[in-house]
Amino acid sequence: MILITGVTGFLGSNLLDKLDNDKVKLLIRNKSSFFVSNKCYEGVINSTATYTEALQSVDCVIHCAARVHVMKDASVNPIDEYREVNTAGTLNLARQAVEAGVKRFIFISSIKVNGECTQIGSPFKATDKPNPQDPYGQSKAEAEEQLLALAKETGLEVVIIRPTLVYGVGVKANFASLMKLVSKGLPLPFGSITTNRRSLVSVYNLVDLIVTCIGHPNAPNQVFLVSDDHDLSTAEMVRQMGLALSKPAKLIPVPVFCYSLVGKFTGKQDVVSRLIxxxxxxxxxxxxxxxWTPPYKLEDGFKMTANALVSEEKC
Structure with missing residues (x-):
């Protein structure tokens, strides 16, 4: 039996679609009519909650739930709030999993544990020393460290997966906004952003890796990075979106230094950094x-995402 947390989220919902419902339990914040099942348990992820009933007869926990990264966090003390869910909450769930006899704990972490950016030709590796730059990344890094310590202490098989930017049907935020702009045929000022490289991962490839890790004998007590294995520049990404939408992207070659100036004067250097x-x-x-190799090509993931966007706009 598998227990999944965060199943109402983007990743968790896609993961649920690929697993045998008869072998899955769900831990969610609030029960709803959508999850009409005696295998659905209500509970929040924090340092004090009890998960005894949900963990009964479970062999593997897939922990997708988290306090997610948000731009311009308005919390008075964001690091404490991230730690309460992502660090203390994760360890609380893991320790109770050990007590319940769970064998394997798959933790969905974040590439933000490695850092925020790389130099061309020097990609992040799973063996790199963690270098988180914000409270979200720090809380995930601390959870990883404590989970691996728990594994040594108890024998729990811990698997850590650090996804990069995840996209696919149902994705929100910047990726969806950019694809919508491309779908409208608007000229976009990204034509000169051709020398950077970004790694992306479709939710379909990420889910396939998670499923692989459920029973793989070489997965325990390891950290795995994941992507579509196809790095691309911002300009190429926009062109790929246009191809997926059957609407060639219109790119204007605005010099890259202009973005740095705009970031400096608007105070949005972080947004510009992700762009260039x-x-x-x-x-x-x-x-x-x-x-393991990613079963879906980047072009496949973009096409599925684009088709869903087009269908949504027609409704």
């Missing part, structure tokens, strides 16, 4: 240790 900077990951360890 690089963030690459090396997934060679993931491929070799698990004998």
């Amino acid at each position: 900077g690089s963030l690459q990951v090396d997934i060679s360890k993931t491929k070799q240790r698990l004998n």
Whole structure:
């Protein structure tokens, strides 16, 4: 039996679609009519909640729930709030999992544990020393460290997966906004952003890796990075969106230095950095240790996302 947390989220809902419902339990914040099942349990992720009933007869926990990263966090003390859910909450669930006899704990972490950006040709690796730059990344890094310590202490099989930017049907935020702009045929000022490189991962490839890790003998007590294994520049990403939408992107070659100036004067350097900077990951360890390759090409993921967007706009 598998217990999944965060099943109402983007990743969790896609993961649920790929698993046998008869072998899955769900831990969610609030029960709803959508989850009409005696295998659905209500509970929040924090340092004090009890998960005894949900963990009964469970062999593997897939922990997708988290206090997610938000831009311009308005919390008075965001690091404490991230730690309460992502660090203390994760360890509380893991320790109770050990007591319940759970064998494997799969933790969905974040590439933000590695850092925010890379130099061309120097991608992040699973063996790199953590270098989180914000409270969200720090809380995930601390959870990883404590989970691996718990594994040594108790024998719990911990698997850590650090996704880069995840996209797919149902994705929100910047990726969805950019694809919508491309779908409208508007000229976009990204034509000169051709020398950076970004690693992305479709939710379909991420889910496939998670499923692989459920029973793989080489997965325990390892950290895995994941991507579509196809890095691309911002300009190429927009062109790929246009191809997926059957609407060629119209790109204007605005000099890259202009973005840096705009970021400086508007105080949005972080937004500009993600647009013009690089963030690459090396997934060679993931491929070799698990004998795994991404089953979906980047073009496939973009096409599925685009088709869903077009259908949504027609409704």
